[in-house]
Amino acid sequence: MLLFKTEAPDLPLPPEPVTTRWGTWINAAIYYCEHFEIIFNIVNKLDSEDALSIKNAKKYLATPHIKNDLVYIKSNFSSLTTSITKLQTEGVSLADSIEIIDNVSVAMKRLTEATGKNICTKMENVLKKNVGLAMLKKIQNILN
Structure with missing residues (x-):
């Protein structure tokens, strides 16, 4: 947390997706798409030996197609989160x-x-x- 705030003081913390709520997953993908380089650099400053989650994060962030996949999600599905929110609004x-x-x-x-x-x-x-x-x-x- 300290490293994140030091490296990216103006960047909000990453969203925490809720397993059963698709909109939260799409919003998380959009966040990582928009801030990929910053997140990538922060994660790479962490020690892989400290936790399996760090090791896995480094592995997945280094996957060749990950940036393209995030751009694809943002480009094609960002409107879904707006639609979900509208459908959940009372009185529609x-x-x-x-x-x-x-x-x-x-x-x-x-x-x-x-x-x-x-x-x-x-x-x-x-x-x-x-x-x-x-x-x-x-x-x-x-x-x-």
Whole structure:
């Protein structure tokens, strides 16, 4: 903690993702994307022998594709955190909620490479299986 504050006094501490909350994972990836070099330099100043977590962090930060993966996540999924927050807001209308979901679905369909297509397929399958969402869409169509 002291090393972090010494090396990057103006940088907030890294976010702590919550296992069951996807938005927190995406926000963490965005943070590491935006501050990769600083975090990389701080971690490399730590002694790998002090803890297995330090050793693992150094190994993963040195992975050749890690920076590209973080940029990919930031570029393609940062809007998901905004959408999740909007959906969790109290008082959002049914029409607005469905529009948010539809907009995310459209954005996912724009992903062209294999990973993006897999994510899009997964999302489509989850939405198709969600009978509650299908019912809400029918109700919304009746209201319109």
